[in-house]
Amino acid sequence: MPSKATDAYTAISLEDARRIVVGQHNDPFAVLGPHKVGRARFVNAFDPGADRMFAIVGKKKYELSAVPDAPGVFTGKVPGKTAYRLYGEDDAGGFWEMDDAFRFGPVMGEMDEYLLAEGTHERIWQVLGAHVIQHEGAQGTHFAVWAPNARRVSVVGDFNAWDGRRHPMRRRGATGVWETFVPGVGDGTVYKYEILGIDGTTMPLKADPVGFGSQHPPENASVVRDITGYGWDDDQWMAERGDRNARTAPISVYEVHLGSWRRKVEEDHRMLSYKEMVTELVDYVADMGFTHIELLPISEFPFDGSWGYQPVGMFAPTIRFGPPHEFRDFVEAAHLKGLGILLDWVPGHFPTDAHGLGRFDGTALYEHADPREGFHQDWNTYIYNYGRREVANYLISNALYWLEEYHIDGLRVDAVASMLYRDYSRKDGEWVPNKDGGRENYETIEMLQRMNVTTYGKVDGIMTVAEESTSFPGVSRPVDAGGLGFGYKWNMGWMNDTLEYVKKDPIYRKHHHHQMTFGLHYAFSENFILPISHDEVVHGKGSMLTKMPGDDWEKFANLRAYYGFMWGHPGKKLLFMGQEFAQRAEWNHNQSLDWACLADGMHAGMQRLVRDLNALYRAEPALHVKDCEPDGFQWIESNDADASTYAWLRRGGEGDRPVAIISNFTPVERSAWQCGLPHEGRWREALNTDASVYGGGDRGNMGEVIASGEGWHGQPASARVTVPPLSTIILTFEGS
Incomplete structure (x- = not known):
């Protein structure tokens, strides 16, 4: 074995060595690893567990000298230019061999x-x-x-x-x-x-x-997860999805919390894995006729009770259901079944957990230092500093990451209103005005615009969706037209108004008749999605079924009529899981949906209705092609408050047959209700929410009505229609 170098300490100073030992050196690569001293190569190494250290070159070992007063630091001359490895020994007889991390150069370009x-x-x-x-x-x-x-x-x-x-x-x-x-x-x-x-x-x-x-x-x-090397097999979907996400497409979204959709009761109520969802969830949603699955946030989050809305690992699919490639398996399976995958994305705030982004390097790095800008009082979370270029870039890149690496078809951005306004949920003196003295958050607006321009510009066929609860202008208008650039916006106003209406006892509904029509005053100001989301069935709000007034039969009938109204109304559709079969219990993130209730014919009937509504919505262009266009909608009757009855027409493109929708929100049958129609001839009763297969009383029109030339409601023709109590019927024109 070669002897120790007599000039052992010329490659490292005692001061540097001692700073290495206490972890206080700010440039360790300048000290550790291989260094030239004259024409000789010296290796400086640190291993606090070693009593002796050697460098191995080929088959030769060169002992390094221990630096006095710097335990674990070794230095010595190592001949040659080829790579070396380190070999350590301790006094207990242990030994180990490893590559020296400090012999490697930088990776970043x-x-x-x-x-x-x-x-x-x-x-x-x-x-x-x-x-x-x-x-x-x-x-x-x-x-x-x-x-x-x-x-x-x-x-x-x-x-x-x-x-x-x-x-x-x-x-x-x-x-x-x-x-x-x-x-x-x-x-x-x-x-x-x-x-x-x-x-x-x-x-x-x-x-x-x-x-x-x-x-x-x-x-x-x-x-550490190696996310490279996944062999995608969804090329056809990726090439076609732009048409499936378009404003003219039928878009019916099934919103899902993966941890509670279905659990393995027989296995201690464990959650399903991504691989199990490949068949169970994907097959179910495809069978139900939805076009997209929207997942509550799956970026890694520490607290189950946040439902994912307080993420820490923005680039990590949660391990709760499996590793990253298995999440890709789930996405690919959905695509092969013709389903898009949307993710809830949370750039609005992040939790204060010690291991997270808060004061990441000892300073307010990702968040604002001033709590008037950097702290959410409602959620006890930090707010990103959108005006810092690196932070905005972090978020925009994260959005692109999910779309590119996981073939996600769209992002629904949570709590946009809280991002847009500096005074959101704050009293006077608790917020900082913008440079013009106003409440709009210019930095947020710029970040969201950049995010939309980047994602739409880099990834074909995707959509972005804003949950924005105010009347902020141009949310779903292009950035170059002054908008935020989102593809769609959740219609929170429609949701609030219509739910308040249907929760009322029918005897009072005539006094609130225009809660159901008001949404049409602004229905085409944005590209709207009509959302009945998870937020409507938690925190004591009850389930959709228990919101409805009356006895059990009336509750089901009310809900069926409301879903019929919703699917006939302009705008894309969204239901949260469990709402499609009218689960009685309020949603609980800690347990499975109550699938057992489907043994009851009323619940099974509701599920069948939603499946048929989705099928009709997809089959009839008039019900979706102009969801976002005013010329696709026309009122037939919007003022019949005493009867709590509404009727309207939906129209598609040239050559598409019109569809008429009539809703009766009283428990009184409207027999021979005269309904104006645009054409004489046969109108098929394509769907009746009172049909017995849905749990109804099977009252209606024996499958069709015949419109005569008697004008009514400003239309050139009309028909006498039976509208069952608490029901919606949908008529399609079959020709004269």
């Missing part, structure tokens, strides 16, 4: 650095996070994280005994990014970042803001 610093890197996940790669001849994982105000950042995990001194990272210039390549670390490795703040304080260990995986809650470390 100059262009990545430039774009990250500029806040214009559209795909930050390709640079930041943890990537399993081969680098300079070794297999391992490249870690990179943004922490511009940190003194030191280290990656820690089981692979280094969670010791932040062992793998401190390399600072990349002015970008604020730190990176390192750790050889031998691969898929499935658990890790976090140890960050030394600007004041020398060690922060709580942080999960990776761009991590692709996480531990099962309540554990909260990040997990």
